Amino acid sequence: xxxxxxxxxxxxxxxxxxxxxxxxxxxxxxxxxxxxxxxxxxxxxxxxxxxxxxxxxxxxxxxxxxxxxxxxxxxxxxxxxxxxxxxxxxxxxxxxxxxxxxxxxxxxxxxxxxxxxxxxxxxxxxxxxxxxxxxxxxxxxxxxxxxxxxxxxxxxxxxxxxxxxxxxxxxxxxxxxxxxxxxxxxxxxxxxxxxxxxxxxxxxxxxxxxxxxxxxxxxxxxxxxxxxxxxxxxxxxxxxxxxxxxxxxxxxxxx
Numbered sequence: 450x451x452x453x454x455x456x457x458x459x460x461x462x463x464x465x466x467x468x469x470x471x472x473x474x475x476x477x478x479x480x481x482x483x484x485x486x487x488x489x490x491x492x493x494x495x496x497x498x499x500x501x502x503x504x505x506x507x508x509x510x511x512x513x514x515x516x517x518x519x520x521x522x523x524x525x526x527x528x529x530x531x532x533x534x535x536x537x538x539x540x541x542x543x544x545x546x547x548x549x550x551x552x553x554x555x556x557x558x559x560x561x562x563x564x565x566x567x568x569x570x571x572x573x574x575x576x577x578x579x580x581x582x583x584x585x586x587x588x589x590x591x592x593x594x595x596x597x598x599x600x601x602x603x604x605x606x607x608x609x610x611x612x613x614x615x616x617x618x619x620x621x622x623x624x625x626x627x628x629x630x631x632x633x634x635x636x637x638x639x640x641x642x643x644x645x646x647x648x649x650x651x652x653x654x655x656x657x658x659x660x661x662x663x664x665x666x667x668x669x670x671x672x673x674x675x676x677x678x679x680x681x682x683x684x685x686x687x688x689x690x691x692x693x694x695x696x697x698x699x700x701x702x703x704x
Contacts, residue, residue: 450526450697459689461530462518464566465557474692475519476681483516483622483633486678488651491660492618494674495640496523497700498666499551500617501586505598511624512633513589514557520620521587522692524553526700528585531555534566539575542584554579556588559601570606577608580615580643593621595639595647614641617665623653640665673703 450458466472475493478484484492496502502520504513521530533539533554542552556576557566568576568588579586592598598619602608623636638651640663650663660671677699686692 455690455693455697458530458693461532461555462521462689464532465514465518465555467514472518472689473515474687474689476686478516478519479682483512484635487660488635490671490674490678491666492520493523493677494666494670495618496520497525498670499525499585501580501615502618502620503598503616504589504620505592506622507591507593511622513622516620516622517587517589522689522696524585526697528553532566533568533576536572536575539572539579542579542582543575544582551583553585553587559588559590573606574608577612586616595619614646615643617641617643619647
């Protein structure tokens with residue numbers, strides 16, 4: 450990727466920013482305890498291999514958009530980020546694989562409201578059809594559990610089970626408050642191979658978990674991802690541009 454391509458990539462991430470200030474990086478989230486090192490490496494390994502993902506949390510301000518933004522920097526270098534800002538943009542990706550390279554379409558939130566890049570109803574159903582054309586998805590929604598997300602997507606919005614299974618990774622956040630202090634962490638992770646149903650592979654209350662316990666990513670890619678996460682921490686990568694540059698350079702070494 451060129452410097453301009455990295456800048457355009459990061460501009461799409463920054464468009465998700467709803468609260469001002471700098472978008473937090475995966476290094477920030479590691480330091481805050483939102484991610485463990487092993488879980489961050491697992492996310493990098495899967496998303497860099499083309500996995501679509503969703504971030505869920507029930508309360509507003511839980512940090513789901515922040516997590517989604519950090520994970521968007523793990524998308525493969527040859528995948529363009531595109532904001533799914535309505536039916537016309539989504540239609541460009543459906544049946545258009547011959548005209549467009551693979552993209553990652555960002556829905557800022559699954560929600561019924563007249564807000565930028567919020568999707569609901571028929572637009573959401575079309576959005577979930579994009580992976581059938583080879584594209585990736587990245588989104589978030591108000592849901593604390595897989596069951597709540599499934600109900601909102603498949604029951605309320607009538608997205609097919611087949612389409613939902615093409616969202617390979619689902620991260621659900623938990624929020625803890627103690628006085629004025631607020632902490633956030635990934636509570637559960639659910640995965641699908643794109644064909645079978647989702648299954649839970651991570652639970653924050655199970656300290657024995659290891660990404661080696663799943664078959665979502667190959668061991669070589671996971672080892673590369675661990676090394677890349679260490680490099681990001683050693684570089685103290687804070688800005689979206691810094692993280693993206695390190696990930697792209699690391700991706701070149703892996704390829």
